[in-house]
Structure formats: C-alpha cells, structure tokens
Amino acid sequence: MHSSEARSRSGIRFRVEWRLPSDPAFLPVVRGAVEKLCAVFGWTESEVRSITLAVDEALTNVIRHAYHKRPDGMIELICEEKEKVMEFLISDTGDAPDASKICSRAKESQAAGGMGTHIIRDVMDTADYRRSGQANHLVMTKRLKQSVEGK
Amino acid sequence: MKTSSRDQGNVRIVAVEGDVDLSTSGELRKVLFGALRGVKRLVINLGGIHYLDSSGIATLIEALKESQKTNTEFALFAMSPAVHEVFRLTHVIKIFQVYETEEQAVGGAGA
Numbered sequence: 001m002h003s004s005e006a007r008s009r010s011g012i013r014f015r016v017e018w019r020l021p022s023d024p025a026f027l028p029v030v031r032g033a034v035e036k037l038c039a040v041f042g043w044t045e046s047e048v049r050s051i052t053l054a055v056d057e058a059l060t061n062v063i064r065h066a067y068h069k070r071p072d073g074m075i076e077l078i079c080e081e082k083e084k085v086m087e088f089l090i091s092d093t094g095d096a097p098d099a100s101k102i103c104s105r106a107k108e109s110q111a112a113g114g115m116g117t118h119i120i121r122d123v124m125d126t127a128d129y130r131r132s133g134q135a136n137h138l139v140m141t142k143r144l145k146q147s148v149e150g151k
Numbered sequence: 152m153k154t155s156s157r158d159q160g161n162v163r164i165v166a167v168e169g170d171v172d173l174s175t176s177g178e179l180r181k182v183l184f185g186a187l188r189g190v191k192r193l194v195i196n197l198g199g200i201h202y203l204d205s206s207g208i209a210t211l212i213e214a215l216k217e218s219q220k221t222n223t224e225f226a227l228f229a230m231s232p233a234v235h236e237v238f239r240l241t242h243v244i245k246i247f248q249v250y251e252t253e254e255q256a257v258g259g260a261g262a
Contacts, residue, residue: 024174031202049233050240056204060173115205115241122240 014041014081022063022073022092030077031056037079041086042145051142054123057116058090058138066094066136085125085141092136097129153199154182161191162257168199171207179207183214187223194256198229203237212243224248228256 016037020026034055038048059075067073078089120127124140131137152175153168165186171179186193195211197203211227218225226248230238238244250256 024172027172027174028170028202046232046236049236053204053237053240056172060204060206063173115208115243118242119205119240 016079018077022067023071050123054120057119061116062092066092088140090138096131163190163193166196170202172204173206176206176210180210192224194226196229203234208241226256
C-alpha cells in the first residue's frame with residue numbers, strides 16, 4: 001500500500017518527530033526508519049536508498065561539524081508529508097557550519113572529504129540551511145511519487 | 152562492521168561486512184592501512200556491506216592514496232547495486248580499479 005491509498009482512507013498526513021543524541025550509534029536506527037517510511041511512500045528501491053543516504057549524511061554532518069563528534073548534543077529530525085513533498089527538517093544547537101566549506105569540494109575531486117553535501121543536493125529536490133538564534137536548521141524536500149508522476 | 156583477511160600468494164584479500172558509516176569508518180581505516188603492509192596487491196571484498204556512507208568512501212580513498220605511497224596495488228570487487236550507487240553519487244568510482252569477482256580482482260585482469 002502506498003501513501004496515496006493510505007491518505008485517501010485516512011485523510012491524515014504523515015508526520016514523525018525524532019529527538020536523538022549526537023551519537024553515531026543511533027544513525028542505523030534512523031536509517032532503518034527512514035528507509036521503511038520511504039518505501040511506504042512508493043519510492044523505488046534505488047530512490048529509497050538515496051533518500052536514506054541523504055538524510056544520514058545530513059545527520060552525520062551535524063555530529064561531525066556542529067558537535068565535533070561529541071555524543072551529548074541534541075538533534076531533532078522531523079519527517080513530514082506536505083502537499084507534494086516529503087520534508088525532512090534537521091535541527092541542532094551546535095556550531096554553525098562554515099559557509100565557505102559547504103559544497104566547496106569539486107564534484108570530480110579525488111579528495112576524501114566533503115562528499116556529504118553533494119549527495120544531499122544531488123538526491124533531494126531542495127536543501128536549504130538557515131541559522132536561527134543558536135540553532136541550525138536544514139530543510140530538505142523530496143517530491144512525493146504521485147506528484148512526480150502527475151497522479 | 153566486521154572484517155576478515157587472508158593472503159593468496161602476495162595478494163591480500165580483505166572482506167568487509169555490515170555497515171560502514173561514521174561510527175565504523177575509523178576502524179576500517181586502521182584495518183586497511185594495516186593490510187597494506189607486506190603485500191604486493193590488496194583487494195577489498197565489498198560484497199558483505201549492507202550500508203556505506205560518504206565516510207566509508209572517504210576511507211577507501213585514503214587507503215587508495217596510502218597504497219600509492221607504498222607502491223601497493225589496490226582494487227575493489229563484489230560491489231552491490233546499493234554500494235555502487237554511493238560511488239556514483241560521490242563521483243569517485245573512476246579512481247578505483249573495480250572488478251566483479253575475487254578471481255578477477257586478484258589477477259588484476261580486465262580493469
């Protein structure tokens with residue numbers, strides 16, 4: 001059953017909110033949930049893997065760059081079905097990213113770092129960062145399958 | 152993540168299983184850097200990897216660069232579609248020797 005069927009029966013849009021510590025041990029838990037969620041919404045296996053990877057890369061960036069691998073930072077992840085997109089909002093209260101380093105790596109570079117933000121931009125339809133007070137917010141969206149197919 | 156290693160002549164074969172992500176890529180780096188010592192060729196079996204992120208790709212790039220410093224040949228094999236997709240998204244597949252089977256990777260033919 002895909003989301004369009006589920007929505008036509010319930011009229012309720014999906015929303016789930018997670019709060020997790022900046023401990024990489026929790027990344028597989030979130031990946032598992034996002035993967036299942038994307039499968040329910042009808043994305044192909046390949047798309048499910050890519051979306052899950054992009055969300056994981058965004059969380060990894062928070063752990064690595066906002067909290068410098070400290071496991072005691074707080075991360076919020078909200079996955080919310082909107083009119084035509086699935087929105088993934090990731091918030092943290094760590095350090096602001098260095099804007100000069102976001103996507104600064106050339107795509108064909110052989111450097112070992114800086115690939116996560118490229119993956120996010122390649123996979124998601126939109127990815128917007130904003131700093132609000134002491135918090136970082138990354139909003140990523142992916143068009144829902146029925147929107148892409150014009151159903 | 153689990154790794155195992157065996158030697159076949161002067162080729163070392165390292166198999167990687169499980170998830171390679173932020174929490175395990177450091178351990179993989181240590182294993183691969185250690186495995187580069189004392190052999191002519193190091194080949195990595197990626198067939199058991201369930202999940203790979205960009206930190207895992209970065210680790211493989213670092214190991215490749217280290218192999219160039221030590222004049223050790225370095226190759227990958229048994230890439231699943233899921234793992235191949237991460238290589239595609241990170242635009243780095245061209246820098247690696249990639250084979251389908253262990254036999255090809257050990258022999259180094261048809262890269």
